[in-house]
Amino acid sequence: MSVLASDEDLARFRLAPGFECAATACGLKRNGALDLALVWSTGPASAAGVFTTNRVQAAPVVLDRGTLAGSAARIRAVIANSGCANACTGERGLADARRMAALAAAALDARAEEVLVLSTGVIGAFLDMDKIAGGIEVLRGPAARRAAGDAARAITTTDTRPKIASADAALPGGAVRIAGFAKGAGMIHPQMATMLALVTTDARIEPDRLARALGAAVARSFNRISVDGDMSTNDTVLVLASGVSGMSVGDAEAAAFEAALAEVCASLARQIARDGEGATRLVEIAVTGAASEAQAHQVGDAIACSPLVKTAVHGGDPNWGRILAAAGYSGAEVEPERMRLWFGGPGTELALVERGLPLAFDAARASALLREDPVVVRLDLGLGAAAATVWTCDLSAEYVRVNAEYTT
Numbered sequence: 001m002s003v004l005a006s007d008e009d010l011a012r013f014r015l016a017p018g019f020e021c022a023a024t025a026c027g028l029k030r031n032g033a034l035d036l037a038l039v040w041s042t043g044p045a046s047a048a049g050v051f052t053t054n055r056v057q058a059a060p061v062v063l064d065r066g067t068l069a070g071s072a073a074r075i076r077a078v079i080a081n082s083g084c085a086n087a088c089t090g091e092r093g094l095a096d097a098r099r100m101a102a103l104a105a106a107a108l109d110a111r112a113e114e115v116l117v118l119s120t121g122v123i124g125a126f127l128d129m130d131k132i133a134g135g136i137e138v139l140r141g142p143a144a145r146r147a148a149g150d151a152a153r154a155i156t157t158t159d160t161r162p163k164i165a166s167a168d169a170a171l172p173g174g175a176v177r178i179a180g181f182a183k184g185a186g187m188i189h190p191q192m193a194t195m196l197a198l199v200t201t202d203a204r205i206e207p208d209r210l211a212r213a214l215g216a217a218v219a220r221s222f223n224r225i226s227v228d229g230d231m232s233t234n235d236t237v238l239v240l241a242s243g244v245s246g247m248s249v250g251d252a253e254a255a256a257f258e259a260a261l262a263e264v265c266a267s268l269a270r271q272i273a274r275d276g277e278g279a280t281r282l283v284e285i286a287v288t289g290a291a292s293e294a295q296a297h298q299v300g301d302a303i304a305c306s307p308l309v310k311t312a313v314h315g316g317d318p319n320w321g322r323i324l325a326a327a328g329y330s331g332a333e334v335e336p337e338r339m340r341l342w343f344g345g346p347g348t349e350l351a352l353v354e355r356g357l358p359l360a361f362d363a364a365r366a367s368a369l370l371r372e373d374p375v376v377v378r379l380d381l382g383l384g385a386a387a388a389t390v391w392t393c394d395l396s397a398e399y400v401r402v403n404a405e406y407t408t
Helices: 007-012 059-071 090-108 129-140 148-154 207-219 254-274 293-305 307-315 321-329 363-369 397-404
Strands: 019-024 036-051 075-082 115-120 163-171 174-183 196-201 236-241 282-290 340-343 350-354 375-380 386-393
Touching: 007 148, 019 129, 019 148, 036 059, 036 090, 036 129, 036 148, 036 207, 059 075, 059 090, 059 115, 059 236, 075 090, 075 129, 075 148, 075 196, 075 236, 090 115, 090 129, 115 196, 115 236, 148 163, 148 174, 163 254, 174 254, 196 254, 207 236, 207 254, 254 282, 254 386, 282 293, 293 307, 293 321, 293 375, 293 386, 307 321, 321 375, 350 363
Parallel strands: 075 115, 196 236, 282 375
Antiparallel strands: 019 036, 036 075, 036 236, 163 174, 174 196, 282 386, 340 350, 340 375
16 A cells, blocks of 8 residues: 555645645746745744755755754744755855745744745756745735645645655643655655655744754654665755644653654655655665664665665566675675575565575565565664664656656
8 A cells, every 4th residue: 555645635634733834836836836835833933953964055954054043942934935946046045045034924924034944846046036925925815725735735846746744642741743744756865865844743842852853753764765866955854843732842751752753754754755756666675683773774775775676676576686785785794694585574574585595485476575565675684683674666767757857
C-alpha cells in the first residue's frame, strides 16, 4: 500500500489548533497551479528550524536563520512560494525575501522579523515580486483557499502529491496535536534534501527545547532519505508551537512530545522518498548488527544512493551483489564475511546471503519482493547491536525525462 496521502486524507487534514492558512495561484507557476501559501499563528509562536548544509544557500534560508536567531519566541507566520527558489540571486534575492516577509507581516498586522519565508523551484531565477505582492493581497481576502491541504499543495513542484502527517502526543495533562506538510521529489539527499517542511503544534514549549526536539527528529527522518544523491540550496524544516492547548512541554513531557514529532517527520520523509521523481515504489533499507548507529546509517546511505541498486529494484532484478558492493565502498569498517542479507519484511523475509556467502534462493520470489511497495531490504553487518533505517526509491527512465526537461 502506498504511503502517499489520498484525496480524502488531504480533505480531512488540519493544522494544529492555533494556526490558520490560506493559498492562492499568483502566477509563478506557468500552469496556473497553486503557488503561494501563508500559515499563521493566532498569537506569538515558538519556532525552530533545521536547514540545508549546502554552502550555496538560498535567500530564504539566510533570512530565516537570522529571523530565528532573534525572534524564535514570537514568530507569527510562514509565507511560502513554489515556482522560484530565489537561490543564487545575491543581494536582490535577499531583499526580495525580506520584502516577502514584510508583505506577509503587513497582511497580519505583525512585524517583518516575525515572519519566516520558504521558496522552492528553479535555482538562479529572480522572484516576480509584483506577482508575490498581488498574491499576498489575495491571501488576505475571501478568494483565497483556506484548506490546509491547499497550502500543502501550493508548495509542491515536481511532486505528484502533497505530503501531510499528524500525530497526538499524550502528555500527563492531556494530548497535544502535531500536524505538518512537506514537499520534495528530486534533489533529495542528506543533509537535508530539496525539501520544505512546516510542522505545527498546539503545545507550549520554549524555542530551545523545540529546537532540540526538531534536531533529533530530523536526524532520523529527513536526514535518512535519498532520491538521487543531490543536495539542494533551499532545504528547510520549520516547526511552530502556538501554545493554545495550555499544556507545557518540560522534562516530564519531553519524551512523549519528541516521539510524536519524530513520527510526523518520519511519515513526511517516507512520503518524499516514495514520491521521488519517476519513482514507482518506496525502498526501505534496514541495516542491523552495526557497531554504531552512525555506521549503520553510513552503510544504508551508500546503498540508497547506488544507481545500480535502485535500477535493479525498478526492474525487479535480485542482483544482491550490488548491495554488498555498496556497503563495501561506503567507507564504513565492515567485514564481508559477517554480512547477512534478506529481501522482504517480517513474515516474508527471504535470505540471500549468509556470512558473506550466497545462498540458494527462489529467484522468482526474490524478484516479486523487489516489486512490492514498499520494498524492504535488510542487511546485517554482524558487528554489534546498533541499527538504522534509510528510505529511498527505485530509479526509472522517467527520472531522466523529468530532469532533462526541468526548465524547458
